[in-house]
Amino acid sequence: ARVHAPGMRSVPEKYSSMGCLQTRLIEYFTLTGWGLAFFLLLSSLLSSILQYLNYPTSSAVLPAKKLFFFEAFRASEVTVSATVSSIKQWLVPAVHSTLTIWHLVLHSSLLRGASRRSSIVLTLAFTSAYMLYDLGRILISGTFESELLYVLHHLTTLVYMFSVVSEACGYEINAALIFLGEASNPLMCIWGLYHAPPFGGGLGDSQPPQLITDLFALVYVAARFVFGPPFLAYMFWRVMRGPEKDVSAIAKVIWVVSVIAVIGGSVGFGKEIYESASFGS
Numbered sequence: 001a002r003v004h005a006p007g008m009r010s011v012p013e014k015y016s017s018m019g020c021l022q023t024r025l026i027e028y029f030t031l032t033g034w035g036l037a038f039f040l041l042l043s044s045l046l047s048s049i050l051q052y053l054n055y056p057t058s059s060a061v062l063p064a065k066k067l068f069f070f071e072a073f074r075a076s077e078v079t080v081s082a083t084v085s086s087i088k089q090w091l092v093p094a095v096h097s098t099l100t101i102w103h104l105v106l107h108s109s110l111l112r113g114a115s116r117r118s119s120i121v122l123t124l125a126f127t128s129a130y131m132l133y134d135l136g137r138i139l140i141s142g143t144f145e146s147e148l149l150y151v152l153h154h155l156t157t158l159v160y161m162f163s164v165v166s167e168a169c170g171y172e173i174n175a176a177l178i179f180l181g182e183a184s185n186p187l188m189c190i191w192g193l194y195h196a197p198p199f200g201g202g203l204g205d206s207q208p209p210q211l212i213t214d215l216f217a218l219v220y221v222a223a224r225f226v227f228g229p230p231f232l233a234y235m236f237w238r239v240m241r242g243p244e245k246d247v248s249a250i251a252k253v254i255w256v257v258s259v260i261a262v263i264g265g266s267v268g269f270g271k272e273i274y275e276s277a278s279f280g281s
Contacts, residue, residue: 028165035129046088094189096130097182120171124161160258163251184220191216217277224266232259
């Protein structure tokens with residue numbers, strides 16, 4: 001049977017009532033768990049490849065727990081390559097962003113109804129898995145204070161996605177928000193590799209080519225500050241008057257505040273990268 005629920009058009013009955021909240025959460029957490037396993041495996045694989053390529057090591061000693069899959073949560077201190085850690089810090093999010101954008105563009109746009117929604121749930125779970133992976137990396141590497149904005153960003157995103165799954169609606173606007181947030185990240189990761197501390201450049205140069213900086217600045221500013229505010233206005237309309245008007249007040253607050261926080265938190269870095277571009281100097 002197929003029924004209509006607030007914010008959802010012709011969806012399977014099992015997703016139409018709060019009585020099936022447990023079913024939705026089990027699916028979401030299961031997919032998130034598989035995603036987390038994927039990122040741990042990816043981290044281990046990248047570490048092995050980079051160390052095999054003889055990237056220079058340092059005397060940096062990380063705390064006991066490493067995010068290297070089978071060695072995860074091992075209880076003895078280990079000396080690792082700081083260069084490998086710095087480069088991997090940018091490569092893993094690059095893989096996440098690229099796969100997420102590819103999935104949204106080539107899959108979600110071709111699907112309709114329940115199939116489209118299931119595809120977006122997969123994207124939500126995959127992104128949640130990356131957020132959990134990166135939170136673990138930050139806590140284990142002891143960079144909590146220096147990466148506080150990332151921590152707040154990840155926690156806000158996790159709460160937002162959890163609320164979407166709990167409410168069983170808002171999938172489409174969440175997918176659009178993920179796309180805007182991830183659109184510039186592959187370029188950002190390439191840009192970041194040139195600044196990978198403390199070695200002055202993961203690709204052997206202290207400054208990225210101006211073309212990389214210009215492309216990154218263009219996509220970042222467009223996604224966050226050109227399309228971001230209109231998207232915020234559109235979301236506000238949807239939760240007040242549109243398809244999502246019947247969601248809980250808590251979900252409305254979480255959704256709107258999350259978008260404002262992401263856009264607002266991007267202003268400082270956006271200004272910096274815009275000024276470093278040739279068209280902003």
